Amino acid sequence: MAFPFVSVIGQSSQSITIQGRVLDKENGSPLVSAHVYISQTKVGTATDRNGEFSFTTKMSGEKTLVVSFLGFKTNAKLIDLDEEKTPLTFVFEMEPNQFDLDQVNVSTSNKEWLNNFGKFRRYFIGDDALAQQTSIENPWSISFETDKNDNLVATASQPLIVKNDALGYEIEIDLVNFTLYKNEDASAYTYYSSFTEMSPEKNSDINSWNTNRERAYKGSFEHFLISLYNDNLRVNDFEVVYLGSFDPFTINEFIKTTPEENITNEQGVKVYRLEDPVDVLYGDRNNNFHQRERSRITPLTEVGVFIVTEDGKLKNPKSLRLDGVWASHLIANLLPIEYYKN
Template identity: 25%
Template sequence: MAKTLLIVCLAILLPCCIYSQVYTIKGKVVNADNGAPVAGASVFLSNTSYGTVSNNNGYFELGNIRQGKYDLIVSFIGFETYNNSLTLNASIDNLDIKITEKAKELEGVTVRQYMKNGWEQWGTFFIQSFIGTSALGLQCKLQNPDAVKFSYMKKDGLLYVDAMEPLVIENKALGYTIRYQMESFVYNFNTKALFYAGYPLFTEMEGSKSKQNKWEKARANAYGFSSLRFLRAVYRNHLVQDGYEIFRMDRLPNTEKRLWLAREKNYYDTVSKTRTIKNFAATLAADSVPYYEKIIRQKDPIEVVHPGKVTGDDIAYGADSFTAALDFQQCLIVRIPALMNPQEYVESFRDASSSQPVTSVVTLPNQKPILITSNGYFYEPEDLMLEGFWGWWEKMSAMLPFDYRPKEE
């Protein structure tokens, strides 16, 4: 099949030696309105450790960058954030970046009404959702919590979080200081879905040789659990070699449960008009209670796992010479038999066990393939949904930059 041939060719055309090639990005930051150079602008590649500041003449240089796709970000107080996606397979010498001043009439305008005591009410929830509850998360600290503002829309069940300045996270577990320019953070309490987006810049902490060795070991361990490693394995068509077991899964509506609940809701509404109900089961006929309890325990939707493992050729193909496409229907169960669930995960989920292998569910909610480059960069972020272990693990405390490579790679 064409897909099989393309992914095989991709693996052959892009051998490991391509990772040793490095490139440079040089350019100038100017004011879009008058062409004046902008000094002191922060210039960095999102989710990497490549970052610098423009000099007095607006010039900047980023060097030793590996081949791949990146988001080039330029930010400066009073200007709109500049974002440009670059596929880097050669050096760029004269990049002209024009940044636009924020509209003055919008200064000081609050788009959403922020809560006066938002941090007291939502601070812990935000830290757990954004930084995480793993052992790594316990060693992370948000340095500027006062920059975080909360807005809760009770009617819609939505929590919005905005940052008035880049968030600074000190990750002592992995040895990084992360400067995160948060663009959006929304949690939906109805669907239990979290979406956040932003531009992180990683800076390695300084420390003794023993600390550096400890951090390197911790990074390699975190990498083994990460979706970053999985996406790189997809790109290289190395899923089996890298120890992944993948199965297809369908989610089917539980028609019996939905019909029964709809019928009983009508009954509940009728009864509640005449008296107060504290225990709905007590209002049912005696022979209906066991069936009620059985129905309540059932899952909706019903998850049906297909027999037989999925290979890389079944779900990915070469989109072009530098990009692989991950494309599938329904859901994928991704299992790593060599890794067991950590204790913190087990404590967070009743159905989890420390004797079970790490297992995640991957879906393409918009039914569009995601495109992956060699460094694990993928786009668009909203086209990939992670559940299960990765839904819990993939937080800022476990995040690694795209330029991170374990020694074995």
């Protein structure tokens, strides 16, 4: 189902066909019904009885093509949708997974697992109003352990099925890694995601999803990045300020001064440099100045460079740390790339 507020960004002038085969690496046999998708979107398909797949998209730029199949390691490949050669053809050889696929005994007697799952849910799904309407349908697939620094590490034996009744999406999430740091109120994780529109049970569901998606998007980190990319922060009610203040600060595009500073030649991205943490305010300036939402971004690389795509994503996700309001916007606030409002 399509909703009136949805539009596709970064579109090509023509449809691009993505095709190929998915095989078992050990014996070369085709894998039937493997899920092949472009991460963070609603675009994808399943392989046929010959392990073959084919679908089209009008998206452009670099995207991540993901193959997921139960019992095998998730396979991901960065692809360029702006290549002149079409169709784009790929062969994925899948390696068997070493996970023990026995289900975890999820019960009130498994106190340690339940305690760890509560922490995982808080730092992966979130704990805001949207998170209260978001559930993990197969929690038994998650296992927990601690690393040498006593941090909590989560792994999943199969893709997580996340149902978001507030936003109207079912999300298949291939969890690459998840770490909850013991001595910090923070987690770090990497994943691939595929979105499917939920079918409304009643007409009011559509209106509710419209409203919640709008709220989830406005003021989000993705909204900020898109606004930064398009140089319209002020128009979209964002203001970057010095740490803990209300004094304006400007995030400048990175300008290389030597050939060695060539960060990327990719089209459709912009490079910025931030040497110290700054705060980002969001909200109508006509309201109480001190009541705007405040978030914080902290550079994590030595040179402070971060790369922004036109669809509001960080090309190098580990380049920035988010605190404040944005730190609470987790999977429950997640929207597909197709959702875009300038």
